[in-house]
Amino acid sequence: MSIGVAILGSTGSIGCSTLQVLGRQRDRFRVAALTAHSNADLLQRQAAEWKPAYVGLVNGGSGVGARGSGVACLVEAATHPDVEIVVNAIVGAAGLEATLAALRAGKRVALANKETLVMAGELVTRTARECGGEIVPVDSEHSAVLQCVTGRQSAELARLILTASGGPFRTWTPERVAGATVDEALRHPTWKMGKKITVDSATLVNKALEVIEAHFLFGLPYDAVEVVVHPQSVVHAFVEFVDGSVLAQVGFPTMELPILYALTHPVRVPDAGTRRFDPVVAGTLTFEPVSSDLYPAYGLGRTAAATGGTAATAFNAANEVAVELFLDGKIRFGRIGETIARVLDAHHAGDAATLEAVLVADAEARRLAREAACR
Numbered sequence: 001m002s003i004g005v006a007i008l009g010s011t012g013s014i015g016c017s018t019l020q021v022l023g024r025q026r027d028r029f030r031v032a033a034l035t036a037h038s039n040a041d042l043l044q045r046q047a048a049e050w051k052p053a054y055v056g057l058v059n060g061g062s063g064v065g066a067r068g069s070g071v072a073c074l075v076e077a078a079t080h081p082d083v084e085i086v087v088n089a090i091v092g093a094a095g096l097e098a099t100l101a102a103l104r105a106g107k108r109v110a111l112a113n114k115e116t117l118v119m120a121g122e123l124v125t126r127t128a129r130e131c132g133g134e135i136v137p138v139d140s141e142h143s144a145v146l147q148c149v150t151g152r153q154s155a156e157l158a159r160l161i162l163t164a165s166g167g168p169f170r171t172w173t174p175e176r177v178a179g180a181t182v183d184e185a186l187r188h189p190t191w192k193m194g195k196k197i198t199v200d201s202a203t204l205v206n207k208a209l210e211v212i213e214a215h216f217l218f219g220l221p222y223d224a225v226e227v228v229v230h231p232q233s234v235v236h237a238f239v240e241f242v243d244g245s246v247l248a249q250v251g252f253p254t255m256e257l258p259i260l261y262a263l264t265h266p267v268r269v270p271d272a273g274t275r276r277f278d279p280v281v282a283g284t285l286t287f288e289p290v291s292s293d294l295y296p297a298y299g300l301g302r303t304a305a306a307t308g309g310t311a312a313t314a315f316n317a318a319n320e321v322a323v324e325l326f327l328d329g330k331i332r333f334g335r336i337g338e339t340i341a342r343v344l345d346a347h348h349a350g351d352a353a354t355l356e357a358v359l360v361a362d363a364e365a366r367r368l369a370r371e372a373a374c375r
Contacts, residue, residue, distance in 0.1 A: 004032030005263070006054070006083040008074055008098055010046055011039035013194045014089035014112045014138065017255045019046065021263070024273045029085075029263065033077035035068075037090075053082045058094075074098040079105045085263060087138070088113040091196050092320050093362055096120060100355065103133030110262035112138035114209040115320075119313045120358045121216035135217065136262045141210055142217055143258035144236035144249035150266050152241075154219055161238035162210055163230035164290070165190050167202040170231060174293045178334030182327055190233040190253045199323045203336055204290065208301020212312050215305065222305050227298075229288040251277050297337040300344060309349035310361035317365035318343035322373060331373050342372035 005022065009015045015036075022029050031050035036043040038059040047055045056073025068076045071094065078086045078098040086102040087110045088095050095113035100120075102109050104127060111117070116124055117135075128135050137143055141162045149157060168187045169177045185202045186195060193201070200206035207227050214225045233253045240246045251257055252275050260271055292299050297319070304315035322339040325331045331339070346368050352358050 002026075002028060002030040003084050003263075004053075004080075004082040005029050005085045005087060006033035006035075006077045006080060006102075007031065007087045007089060008035050008077060008095065008113075009037065009089035009091065010034040011036040011042040012089055012091065013192065014255060014259070015087070018087050018089065018259050019050070020273070021256050021260050021271070024271055025260070025263075025269070028269065032082040032084075033080050035073055035077045054080045071097075075101040078102040078107070083107065085110055087259070087262070088116065089138075091115075091194060093119060093317065096124075096358070097355070099124060100127055103127045103135070104131045106132040108134040108136060110136050110138050110259070112259075114139065114206070114213055115316050117213045117216045118209050118316045119362060120352055120355065121212065121312075122353055123355060123358065125216050126353075136265050137213070137217055138255070138258050138262045139210060139213065140236045140253075140255065140258045142213060142237075143261055145214065145218060145239055146265065147249045147261065148237070148239040148247040149218070156241050157218065157220065157239065158242045159224045159226065159240040160214055160218065160220060161226045161228055161240070162207065162214065163233070163235055163237060163287075164204060164207045164227055165201065165233045166229040166231055166288070167204065169202055169294065170229065170288075172294070177294060178332065180333040182329065185326075185333060189231070195327055196320075196323055199326065199336075200319070202333075203319075204295035204298035205301060205319050205336075205340075207290075208298045208305070209316065211302060212305045222302065227290055229290055230285065231288075232282065232285050234282045234285055250282075251275075252282070297340055300337065300340050304344055307349050308352075310352045310358065311344065311347065311349040313352060313358050313361045314343055314347040314349070314365035314368075315340060317362045318369040318372075321366050321369035325370075325373050335373060339369050339373045342375075343368045346372075 031052045033054035035056035056068035078101050085108045089112045099116045211225045238248045304311040318340040322336040
């Protein structure tokens with residue numbers, strides 16, 4: 001019997017990659033639910049090919065054969081009885097409630113939505129423990145860590161080193177970066193991703209978010225989760241154990257392998273579509289420290305993480321607003337970090353143990369971000 005998979009955000013980059021993976025694994029998996037934000041045409045084509053039991057369109061009504069609409073369709077898809085695994089490929093805070101709903105229903109969540117754990121890591125991990133749900137990361141860095149630690153005892157783990165490409169501005173001066181255009185920010189050197197996460201890679205906010213995720217996924221303190229810049233994007237993470245031994249997971253940049261592993265973990269299955277690694281083709285691999293001058297928003301994220309409570313929620317919300325304004329041409333690139341800093345200065349971190357508290361903090365931080373960005 002094949003396993004039913006829901007893809008939340010099926011028309012985005014991760015969603016489309018997931019369908020490519022599932023297309024090669026039809027004997028193991030079936031698509032049971034699909035949701036999209038607003039790309040009705042692509043959603044209709046996907047639904048016609050896969051014939052899922054549930055189709056939802058968040059923004060655009062219940063046309064194109066969608067059986068659900070509005071944000072409620074995300075929870076409906078995540079908790080559908082035909083679904084066993086939920087691939088959460090939604091961008092931003094909108095993915096949180098669907099993740100919680102799936103975990104309460106005891107499902108596996110293949111998590112590509114960084115914001116879920118950043119906003120409410122304590123709440124999400126507690127829900128998984130108490131309700132029998134499971135969180136398996138899709139991010140290439142966290143998948144790399146998981147692949148290195150599977151079968152090990154948590155007490156054996158000492159340190160994680162996540163890698164970052166450095167984005168398109170790694171060799172620029174801070175002054176030049178501050179005035180970067182949208183087109184320049186979207187020219188990622190090694191990964192093909194959606195616009196929001198591509199900008200997050202240019203600011204290194206994505207890596208701050210991943211540090212917070214790693215803290216909750218693997219139970220390490222923040223000072224045991226480090227980041228290095230690795231322009232070739234071949235080594236995805238290093239894992240150091242208490243005896244000093246270090247393991248790394250390597251591979252050419254592609255999201256299809258971590259997606260497949262999130263679906264099958266802890267088992268590995270053959271996949272003819274995965275690009276095989278060749279060290280000669282990979283060539284010379286280099287590593288650099290993170291520049292605080294080039295990536296000030298990364299430091300802000302780490303500070304928010306160390307503060308605890310709703311500080312990380314505010315960091316994420318401020319970044320989402322600032323990136324949206326930047327992509328819309330309303331603020332310059334340098335204002336992203338400035339906006340985040342102003343929001344964190346004004347935010348009074350509270351407890352993040354309930355969904356209500358998280359959502360209140362999120363809304364307040366968004367209000368502050370819009371005010372700060374307009375100054």
